[in-house]
Amino acid sequence: MKLDLDRGLTEEAFDLAGRIARPVVEFAKGHTTVAIERTVVRLFGVDGVDDLGVPLPNVVVDALGPRLGEGVALPLAQLCVDTGRSPQQVAESIAAGEGEVSESRHSAEAWELAARLAVEGDARIAERRAERDELVARYGDPPTPWLYVIVATGNIHEDARQAQAAARAGADVIAVIRSTAQSLLDYVPYGETTEGFGGTYATQANFRLVRAALDEVVEELGRYVRLTNYASGLCMPEIAACGALERLDMMLNDSMYGILFRDINPQRTFCDQYVSRMINGRAGIVINTGEDNYLTTAPGHEAGHTVVASNFVNRALALEAGIPECQIGLGHAFEIDPDRPGQLMEEWAIALLIRQLFPGCPLKYMPPTKHVTGDIFRTQSLGTLFNLIGVATGQHIQLLSILTEAVHTPFLSDRMLAIQDARRVFDSARPLRDSLQAVPGGPLEQRAGVVLRDTVELLRQVAGVGMFAAIEQGWFADTPRRADGGRGLEGVAERDPGYHNPFLELWEPQLRRWAAA
Amino acid sequence: MTVVVPYGDTAGDAMVQLSFTLPVPPDARAREVGMQFLRNNGFLEPQVVHVAAADRDMTFYVAYAKAPMGVDPEEVTETEVEAPRLTFAEINALIERELGRPLVVLGAAIESDAHTVGIDAIMNMKGFAGDYGLERYPWIDAVNLGAQVPCERLVREAQERRADAILVSQVVTQKQVHARQLTKLVDLLEAEGLRQRYILVAGGPRLSNTFAKELGYDAGFGPGSTPSTVAAWIAQELVKRIRTEG
Numbered sequence: 029m030k031l032d033l034d035r036g037l038t039e040e041a042f043d044l045a046g047r048i049a050r051p052v053v054e055f056a057k058g059h060t061t062v063a064i065e066r067t068v069v070r071l072f073g074v075d076g077v078d079d080l081g082v083p084l085p086n087v088v089v090d091a092l093g094p095r096l097g098e099g100v101a102l103p104l105a106q107l108c109v110d111t112g113r114s115p116q117q118v119a120e121s122i123a124a125g126e127g128e129v130s131e132s133r134h135s136a137e138a139w140e141l142a143a144r145l146a147v148e149g150d151a152r153i154a155e156r157r158a159e160r161d162e163l164v165a166r167y168g169d170p171p172t173p174w175l176y177v178i179v180a181t182g183n184i185h186e187d188a189r190q191a192q193a194a195a196r197a198g199a200d201v202i203a204v205i206r207s208t209a210q211s212l213l214d215y216v217p218y219g220e221t222t223e224g225f226g227g228t229y230a231t232q233a234n235f236r237l238v239r240a241a242l243d244e245v246v247e248e249l250g251r252y253v254r255l256t257n258y259a260s261g262l263c264m265p266e267i268a269a270c271g272a273l274e275r276l277d278m279m280l281n282d283s284m285y286g287i288l289f290r291d292i293n294p295q296r297t298f299c300d301q302y303v304s305r306m307i308n309g310r311a312g313i314v315i316n317t318g319e320d321n322y323l324t325t326a327p328g329h330e331a332g333h334t335v336v337a338s339n340f341v342n343r344a345l346a347l348e349a350g351i352p353e354c355q356i357g358l359g360h361a362f363e364i365d366p367d368r369p370g371q372l373m374e375e376w377a378i379a380l381l382i383r384q385l386f387p388g389c390p391l392k393y394m395p396p397t398k399h400v401t402g403d404i405f406r407t408q409s410l411g412t413l414f415n416l417i418g419v420a421t422g423q424h425i426q427l428l429s430i431l432t433e434a435v436h437t438p439f440l441s442d443r444m445l446a447i448q449d450a451r452r453v454f455d456s457a458r459p460l461r462d463s464l465q466a467v468p469g470g471p472l473e474q475r476a477g478v479v480l481r482d483t484v485e486l487l488r489q490v491a492g493v494g495m496f497a498a499i500e501q502g503w504f505a506d507t508p509r510r511a512d513g514g515r516g517l518e519g520v521a522e523r524d525p526g527y528h529n530p531f532l533e534l535w536e537p538q539l540r541r542w543a544a545a
Numbered sequence: 546m547t548v549v550v551p552y553g554d555t556a557g558d559a560m561v562q563l564s565f566t567l568p569v570p571p572d573a574r575a576r577e578v579g580m581q582f583l584r585n586n587g588f589l590e591p592q593v594v595h596v597a598a599a600d601r602d603m604t605f606y607v608a609y610a611k612a613p614m615g616v617d618p619e620e621v622t623e624t625e626v627e628a629p630r631l632t633f634a635e636i637n638a639l640i641e642r643e644l645g646r647p648l649v650v651l652g653a654a655i656e657s658d659a660h661t662v663g664i665d666a667i668m669n670m671k672g673f674a675g676d677y678g679l680e681r682y683p684w685i686d687a688v689n690l691g692a693q694v695p696c697e698r699l700v701r702e703a704q705e706r707r708a709d710a711i712l713v714s715q716v717v718t719q720k721q722v723h724a725r726q727l728t729k730l731v732d733l734l735e736a737e738g739l740r741q742r743y744i745l746v747a748g749g750p751r752l753s754n755t756f757a758k759e760l761g762y763d764a765g766f767g768p769g770s771t772p773s774t775v776a777a778w779i780a781q782e783l784v785k786r787i788r789t790e791g
Contacts, residue, residue, distance in 0.1 A: 193603065
């Protein structure tokens with residue numbers, strides 16, 4: 029099923045998105061953040077917490093104090109050279125109040141060590157990526173749409189158990205929901221956790237535990253099952269690093285979500301998203317963008333173009349950070365008002381439009397949540413419609429609708445019912461995609477045309493004033509955010525002329541090649 | 546006293562529909578295990594109509610049975626907020642006439658709750674289900690503080706903005722955390738001697754008016770509540786208080 033779209037408009041949209049993204053990336057290249065530097069420390073092999081439970085990467089970066097703009101790599105490497113200790117040992121001694129961050133002059137040995145530690149860190153990520161490649165090659169990929177379900181018990185051991193159950197029931201992708209307040213933590217919690225609100229924390233140990241649980245089932249089922257978490261909030265690059273080291277397969281990793289929906293400072297987010305996406309690109313992790321959120325605050329029939337405009341911008345920023353299209357899971361959502369006549373047709377039009385605009389991207393399609401009530405029977409039937417549109421328009425990753433959405437976190441059986449419904453609809457309706465044609469110039473094509481025109485209009489406006497000003501105006505999600513407002517600005521520093529980050533040295537020259545893969 | 550029982554397809558048949566999961570293997574005994582479970586819980590004449598594996602050692606059931614007990618509606622007090630329904634125009638007119646100044650409503654999702662869906666549905670211009678949000682009322686000064694607002698900040702803002710009503714949304718439902726957080730706000734207001742100054746309203750999918758009152762709120766709005774129901778109740782409650790205070 030193909031729409032007859034105005035090629036002039038689609039080409040203009042891609043061009044505008046590139047023009048919007050580039051200044052944002054230039055800004056990121058002139059700055060660093062505490063989260064980016066903590067990521068360097070982590071990838072140098074530092075892990076653990078001090079006596080007060082503060083993660084060692086925080087301890088080390090905090091010790092830099094006002095010298096954040098120089099980067100942590102050389103001072104840390106210098107301490108290793110001076111003391112003959114490993115980064116981990118140095119971090120522990122700083123935590124014990126023994127080590128002090130050296131002055132700004134660094135020896136040739138420190139430069140060499142930093143470069144070598146970066147190569148080693150990169151190799152650990154590459155190793156996990158190769159592992160995944162091998163497993164996918166062995167077991168193959170499931171047909172699309174992939175069945176994506178969430179687990180959210182708040183206890184990682186229970187999550188692991190439910191993840192296994194969901195995989196056995198037929199899920200292709202499992203997302204472990206993290207605690208709702210984690211976006212706002214300026215550190216990554218440590219260890220295996222058994223509490224949280226609406227989910228438990230994203231920690232490296234939790235990633236490892238669920239990955240191991242799923243790997244058991246992978247072998248049992250002879251089918252690769254993907255694992256997802258959230259690289260968003262104040263610790264985007266650190267969580268991306270943890271995920272890369274523990275072979276997560278997908279990450280929620282939107283360029284603007286934290287700004288708009290969690291009031292995180294825009295400068296902080298744009299720097300952090302750049303480096304987090306670079307890591308995801310390197311790790312072969314598919315990012316998921318969060319455009320579904322635009323529709324929870326505004327009606328779908330009014331806000332469709334903001335979703336598509338954000339898709340263009342998210343894609344352009346991801347490409348700039350070295351993520352190839354096959355790893356850019358652009359998001360959108362089936363947020364129809366079921367009581368509004370014609371809504372299913374309008375949603376079909378947008379789903380098809382997005383599919384056609386980004387043929388190389390594994391689109392992530394989100395289920396109805398906004399118009400869902402405690403009437404679980406109604407939710408179940410809405411979910412079936414959502415599944416039908418998902419398969420008929422060729423969506424790639426389908427976050428399954430759960431009949432008890434808006435009631436409680438999913439029961440084991442709720443997830444099973446969702447998987448069964450999706451399978452039934454997908455298997456029976458898959459041929460529809462190649463069997464139907466929109467009536468030329470008919471309502472569906474007209475609707476897609478209007479959304480595309482509105483999208484290009486919004487992108488023109490954004491390109492005219494720049495991303496920071498557009499966000500300040502509240503053009504995305506009706507939520508104005510000032511460039512100097514929100515949380516986390518104190519963790520941003522302009523890079524000094526002597527700023528050094530050996531990972532960026534290693535990766536930045538390769539980004540274009542990665543993105544073209 | 547008129548006791549009523551569920552109506553399936555015949556008056557008095559007492560039929561209920563159930564679904565549940567038991568941690569037992571979905572083997573040959575599974576159906577009878579489900580039936581016995583229902584009998585043990587007092588259900589009569591259970592019929593298990595669907596048995597499916599939910600995992601290796603988990604079985605999902607759909608069942609019908611007769612409920613053993615009825616209910617007398619007369620013995621039950623209402624759980625929903627009772628106030629005459631008013632339209633957008635009537636609410637504005639009431640505030641203008643009785644108060645003579647805009648009614649100040651402060652809204653927030655508190656503490657760990659990151660979900661703005663509930664508070665936005667009531668506060669935002671667009672409203673919910675075709676019913677305009679409080680921000681659109683010319684005689685309501687609606688301030689939406691958004692999500693994850695600490696109780697301390699909410700109380701401070703209420704004082705600074707001279708709020709008439711505080712509207713708290715709690716969507717997160719895990720492990721009763723919503724109740725603890727709602728109680729925290731009441732405790733804080735009482736500790737500061739401010740509790741009586743505000744009309745305190747809670748809303749969320751797990752809330753009933755009865756439950757909200759038990760927690761120390763003036764009213765609670767459960768799932769499906771529209772902005773105009775909330776606005777109508779707050780306006781009428783405030784008018785009532787002004788009149789009784791003379």
